[in-house]
Amino acid sequence: MALVTFSCALALFGCVFTACAPSQTTGAQVAASESSSSVESAQPELANCPVARDTTFGGIYLDISIDEFNNLGFSLGDSVNVKFSNGYELQNVPYLDGYNVRAGDPLVIGNPSDTRIEVTLNYVDTLWNTAGVAEGDTATVTLAEKGAFKDLRELLSDRESDERSDYDSDEQFANFRPLKGGALRQGAVYRSSSPINNKHNRAPYVNKLMEQAGITFVLDLSHKADEIEEEIAKNSQQGADLSHIARMQSEGRVDAVGLSVNYLSQPFA
Template sequence: MNAITNERTPVAHRLAFAIICTLGLTSAMLFGCSPSQQSPTAPSEDATDQPLEQAPSAQYVNSAPGLLEGLVVSKDQDFGGINFSISIDDFNACGFAFGDSVDIVFSNGCELTGIPYYNGYYANIGDPLLVGYPGYSTIRAALSFGDSLWEASGLSEGDTATIRLNTADAFHTVQIAHDVAYTNDRTDYASDEVFANFRACAGGTLAPNVLYRSASPIDNECNRAPYASALLKQAGVQFVLDLSDNDDKVDEYAALDEEQGIDVTPFMELRSVGNVALLNLTANYSSDEFKQTLAQGLIEMTQHDGPYLVHCVEGKDRTGFVCLLLEALCGASYDELAADYMASYANYYGITEDSDPDRYDAIRNLNFDGMLRYLANVDDQANLQSIDYVEPARYYLHSSGMTDEQIDALIARIAG
């Protein structure tokens, strides 16, 4: 297989959208979006991995179908997106539909033109989108898997925005291909493992039953915490890499779980003896903050015996990237990496290559292949199945601050 060198070369920019911000009278910034960029990114569906915020009071003027003025903006504190003072249902009732393209003009002069409006994070890495994700109290603009759009746009609390329909159904095909939903009812799933998205990772030289992944065993937002917590105990997990939480979040979840009679004792016991690393990551796996924080968590992991569990909220996006990275480090092939990544979509949505090939391919091509293109620093034309991902994985960890010795210690912990 072809090896990728450690020296990262720029990938040609794909300028699908533009963010034009006029700050003052003369300053303008143009942000191009590229899968190899090291800055733009915010949530993904796991960026949905956050407590539901309170819906603000509606503030806007709907003077015509497909036109909203006077929307007050506020910063999404977890991921740096831009919240607008209107609920998803109210926004859709004003002449917008998932799959449309929209123009957004902010009162500070920043404009987003022709961006997609989806009910999930279906854009390429770093591309702007407007999203009405189920469970969000408002619509939100963000950079898909990117940095803070709020900061990039130079906004302040109290600024306002106008949203105008650009083209109806401009992104209808993408919306339909990715529009899937799961339930939080255990009886809708074949087993506790499927419901909790709990499984052992595999591929390359990765040792069997040493590295596990799952939905959150502490945050019961999706009703999966008690199942994931029980399964981690059953698997003998000794150390947890918690990608989504910090101490305050865990304390809040634990209090709520206790109040509701939800048993998450196995997770809390590991935390009480220092066997949980709380990383509180965003979904931006290309950012320096993500990389450096992950590196510290992985270094801490090497100081503990396994088995190990990696989780976020759904165990799908942040967890998907981190497990892909660790599997790649152990020499997993494209097919092995894809099998594990796409298993989450089988578990949550029943989407497999046989049951729903069109959706399977659409999700794999956008989400999974996008991660591999970033990791290997290649463009859309690259043959991803021919690449050896060991060196790209090592380079990622090197650039995150890990030494060769620390990377080798990590491999020794998880490889057979």
């Protein structure tokens, strides 16, 4: 008998193209010529942007796409200030495309696997509640310091590829391998990418490897029970072969644990 465990990030919101009204504030004056005349340099600002709750991870989505946000003049590696319409404020927050701050620290994230800007407490699922925001509230983002976290981003940036051809084997691409340690029997427990969520094109490979390894039971660490069949159906309709996990689900051999990303929370204790 073999068991497989996996985790995945499930995006519950689709792409949103917004009518958030960007505005610009006046920055420092710069010398224009020897005549000492000056012009005002505009600083990027996103003003009064509607917010929405990330119901999976507890962060706060801004109703603007990553590209639209960057087009306002923000760049990855900048430091920004975020103020919500209820008065809650975060200052000197890194704007990054990876979760490269300490757990619990604030972060403005433009994750390439998502479509929108999100404000979050890294690996903690409580910012929506902590900030006390509600549907109908808005957020304003202003530049604190240009490139303040540029070196941090370059140092820690590590982008994975979603192309099978960039990996040496199906097992490597699917992150499929047996767990080792203590008295654990070889081949008894495996870990892998998700056989259900195909956001990164790995699910069909995981399904094939699970079947080959004789996996008899799956612990789904990230989905809730009511999400599994919906996710399988959606990805199957898009052409992904998830027949093995679909059969296991119908036979009651998939257990939805539904953990959040907050590994400091009580369920992980």
